[in-house]
């Protein structure tokens with residue numbers, strides 16, 4: 001039997017331990033509460049009634065997020081290095097991630113060594129980003145002998161998807177079917193064009209205008225893009241596995257809705273029961289289409305040559321904020337983003353350039 005005094009001592013110790021445990025729990029609660037300090041606080045005595053601000057509903061919903069879309073670098077990349085400048089600008093803007101809509105290398109390389117050099121040049125640029133960069137296959141990236149194999153080695157699958165904060169992103173491959181062979185002279189022409197851009201910009205623009213009017217290019221641009229069954233099956237399966245997402249964004253290089261093939265119509269019909277937005281590039285000209293209530297957006301260039309006249313001739317990025325009510329979108333002309341040190345007019349050469357068609361229009365005006 002435990003003596004009474006010893007029992008009382010044990011009881012005191014037990015109570016003490018319980019109190020300590022209680023204190024410790026209260027401390028944790030206090031610490032936790034202090035960690036959840038309000039995001040916004042102010043001197044309530046100094047600002048009592050009227051307030052020098054409009055609202056305390058800050059745009060800081062953790063389910064909202066922002067990403068940037070960047071268009072074509074190549075198909076006659078400008079020598080001023082607009083795309084490279086854009087990488088620095090994206091680091092200033094700090095989106096959560098960046099997606100490109102294809103044509104990031106000039107491609108049509110003559111050998112592996114040349115192709116490797118092109119990819120290494122581009123990967124040095126995308127490697128500057130402080131956030132992920134997602135690639136999409138463009139014709140300049142893969143549509144030439146050895147191009148698809150090199151892509152597979154460097155970037156893996158030609159189409160893929162991911163989920164980010166309950167939103168699905170599908171990156172499709174508009175270059176998956178056999179596409180028309182590029183004109184045989186394209187490799188040499190690209191080199192000459194690059195040289196002329198430095199040595200004789202007017203001649204470069206003239207050359208580009210002629211090239212864009214060539215039969216092979218006109219035929220290639222007008223042809224509907226077919227998606228092979230394997231990719232269609234994958235899209236169907238991937239969508240079916242993720243029916244609970246808030247929104248679906250789809251990316252591909254060629255704006256297939258401009259001249260929709262049967263297989264592209266099949267993709268649209270797979271999407272009919274969900275909210276979605278399509279993005280593409282390829283035309284080097286910003287364009288917005290609303291088709292049956294859905295948005296289809298052709299991103300303008302980020303360094304690629306200009307082919308048309310008009311307001312879509314702008315090097316830009318699209319800034320997308322995914323809100324609870326769907327995407328909010330803002331286009332930012334790259335010329336409008338400058339660093340904390342101020343405007344640097346020497347960079348304007350990267351943006352104030354003339355398109356091939358502009359050169360033509362000026363020529364016409366002189367006649």
Ligand SMILES: [Fe+2]
Pocket residue numbers: 075103138139140253281282283
């Ligand atoms: Fe393209």
